Amino acid sequence: MTSPLRIALAGLGTVGSGVIELLNENSQMIADRAGRPIEVIAVSARDKNRDRGLDLSPYIWSDNALDLAAISDVDCVVEMIGGSEGVAVDLARNSLNNGKSFVTANKAMIAHHGMELAGLAESKSVSLKYEAAVAGGIPVIKGLREGASANRIERVYGILNGTCNYILSTMEQHGSDFEEVLKKAQELGYAEADPGFDIDGVDAAHKLAILAALCFGKSLDFGGVETAGIRSIMAADIGQAKSLGYRIRLLGMARIDDGKLFQRVNPYLVPEDHPLAHISGSTNAVVAEGNFSGRLMFQGAGAGDGPTASAVVADLVDIARGDSGAVFAMPAESMPSAERAESGNREGKSYIRFVVADKPGVLAEITAAMRDANVSIESLIQTQKTDDGSVLISMVTHNSLERDVAESLEKLSSSSNIQGSPMVMHLLSETD
Amino acid sequence: MTSPLRIALAGLGTVGSGVIELLNENSQMIADRAGRPIEVIAVSARDKNRDRGLDLSPYIWSDNALDLAAISDVDCVVEMIGGSEGVAVDLARNSLNNGKSFVTANKAMIAHHGMELAGLAESKSVSLKYEAAVAGGIPVIKGLREGASANRIERVYGILNGTCNYILSTMEQHGSDFEEVLKKAQELGYAEADPGFDIDGVDAAHKLAILAALCFGKSLDFGGVETAGIRSIMAADIGQAKSLGYRIRLLGMARIDDGKLFQRVNPYLVPEDHPLAHISGSTNAVVAEGNFSGRLMFQGAGAGDGPTASAVVADLVDIARGDSGAVFAMPAESMPSAERAESGNREGKSYIRFVVADKPGVLAEITAAMRDANVSIESLIQTQKTDDGSVLISMVTHNSLERDVAESLEKLSSSSNIQGSPMVMHLLSETD
Secondary structure (H helix, E strand, O other), X not given: OOOOEXXXXXXXXXXXXXXXXXXXXXXXXXXXXXXXXXXXXXXXXXXXXXXXXXXXXXXXXXXXXXXXXXXXXXXXXXXXXXXXXXXXXXXXXXXXXXXXXXXXOOHHHHHHHHHHHHHHHHHOXXXXXXXXXXXXXXXXXXXXXXXXXXXXXXXXXXXXXXXXHHHHHHHHHHOOOHHHHHXXXXXXXXXXXXXXXXXXXXXHHHHHHHHHHHHHOOOOOHHHOEXXXXXXXXXXXXXXXXXXXXXXXXXXXXXXXXXXXXXXXXXXXXXXXXXXHHOOOOEEEEEEEEOOOEEEEEEEEOOOHHHHHHHHHHHHHHHHOOOOOEOEEEOHHHOOOXXXXXXXXXXXXXXXXXXXXXXXXXXXXXXXXXXXXXXXXXXXXXEEEOOOOOEEEEEEEOOEEHHHHHHHHHHHOOOOOEEEEXXXXXXXXXXX | OOOOEEEEEEXXXXXXXXXXXXXXXXXXXXXXXXXXXEEEEEXXXXXXXXOOOOOOXXXXXXXXXXXXXXXXXXXXXXXXXXXXXXXXXXXXXXXXXXXOEEEXXXXXXXXXXXXXXHHHHHHOOOOEEOHHHOOOOOOHXXXXXXXXXXXXXXXXXXXXXXXXXXXXXXXXXXXXXXXXXXXXXXXXXXXXXXXXXXXXXXXXXXXXXXHHHHHHOOOOOHHHOEEOOOOOOOHHHHHHHHHOOEEEEEEEEEEEEOOEEEEEEEEEEEEOOOHHHHOOOOEEEEEEEEOOOEEEEEEEEOOOHHHHHHHHHHHHHHHHOOOOOEOEEEOHHHOOOOOEOOHHHXXXXXXXXXXXXXXXXXXXXXXXXXXXXXOOEEEEEEEEEOOOOOEEEEEEEOOEEHHHHHHHHHHHOOOOOEEEEEEEEEEOOXXX
């Protein structure tokens, strides 16, 4: 048997510890599949003495993660620290510069520094791998980078954040309000104490930008992701969507429009006969539509120690087997910056919900503003009075330019009859 | 740029032609992803003059596919001929023996000769790849061989035949009978004029045996797949299943039971909240449950020229990039023959439907036979008289040993009151 692949692991939280457990538990099988053993030889974390249920005595210990990049007989550094800046990215740069392959689950870092790090890895002829950064244990990076390599991908989209999907599908199931389900999710550990990263769509945007770079061969552009979250979704929205034959899901959606890159994270109304409508709980699912393969969908656990460790170790097996090929499928230096597509030019149906004062003339005011902006209404329901006596107006537009919808809402923004911002969601269609 | 990967292609039916079209249409992108161009240099088919809408003049032509294995500057032979024996397998042996990599969509050949060919490929240090042989354009072989490589797979199962799934989901949608839908499927080209291979489960069994070898590291054992098809399913069965909260799907199911290999293709009752229940039409889907990844599902088009070409060319890109690793994840010579698990030892709920004469005592006869075999009944419905005056009795058993169910049916087999063979299907459960 050839020499082992020697690993240094930075970060021993539950995921980092999970990687060590997995390598121990499945070691013989992994060695058979990799063609050689995979051995952790060094580790680093903040507190050596914390009880992790792991015997750390076989490993070189360092308090400073950056030391790992300098250990001469380490072949590959695994980063489980997190954060888009700071130690994680310094460790990535140092490791790659020292000719070591690098494996990470850090979506924020890849979303912010992916192009620089990919260029560095490729110039040093080592691997930079990040399967665990997108959709946890689902091998979607591999599926798209290699499995769909023969295809021009037309669009890529999916459910990229398990916390949001858990909240939305629980609201759907129990008719509960957002705040109530969020609180429950926090108690159950499905949502962070500070949930903003998840529920405002930032986490999904990180993952979407990575998928888009991989699928379209354009330079990764996290800043170009138009991002909205799920805080403003009401139980009534979910009920309305249901009565129209849709379910609400937070989707990341990316495609190329006339050579320009369109990237958006937003709640969508997903038709009940679309496979994404049936993804419940914290499951993730990614759909890619190739010009020869047709629609492919990958689904599974989007987070968790086991799934994340599974993805990290799959990357290590690839490296042990002699992984080759560009980090984002195309060589980083050949990936042009993409112009950003304007969402205003996009045409489709939208769901719009207003909270309005219960007095005469409000409906006329809204419908007139829509008419003046060339937005025609397919269906409209005025429903429940809320506790404070206000009323909900939900509508679905006919196919309209998003610019026109935005213009109509702009006109209404000064109305004293409308409370807060209206909720706008798009209806997922074949051409979205 | 390094030298091109030079291909010889045997078989120019719609799929073989599709591979050439794909390589032409996406050539630059494929070269970028592969790190070098992929060039067809030779082709073979039965009739050179058939109009395929392709210009064959750039390629070396041979009437005899076996010639391709002898062309010295061919790196890789692609086989699109089909059939488990004959030219296809001779071409595989000759190509691998001559140190050429080999790519095929031929599930029957891999199911029958996979171990021999894998051993040959590994001894010659060339690749044998077969992504298109299982589930068409879905990169499930890659997903399991590489994406799930860190996991011990607990079980693998799924919808592996698009024709059967089209027929079952159409019967479900329209309440139609099997024969009627089969005829329609044949008219639409979704089913062959001689549909036995598909509807009797043989095609799914080929694919299942391949998946099982890949997932469990046991020697491929097509002969060990217990196989049944969908011919005997009545519209009434689908209606009964629906009223119980299930949909009927033909599944391939494989797992390791106490070190023994269990492989079965059979119609199952799939609970409506299971993702496979929502796979309609000719779509395929494969579920694998890993000990760290949890449940993964891959879905997409299981057949068709475009999807098949997509999978074949993905294999070629891998080879161009320097694919390495064992054909079935583990080295073929290290894969032991598995003992076959006895399905009689399996415990679960079964759906059983009898067609019986409409006279007194029949129900007593059936229920007594069940009781005597220790099979207890959870629910039972006696329903529609069919045109000839007979009656349907459908039941679902409590958890029972399959051996006991078989014993009860054996006892009833001599009854003059029961027409034909009863239809037996298992209810898919977490422990199936």
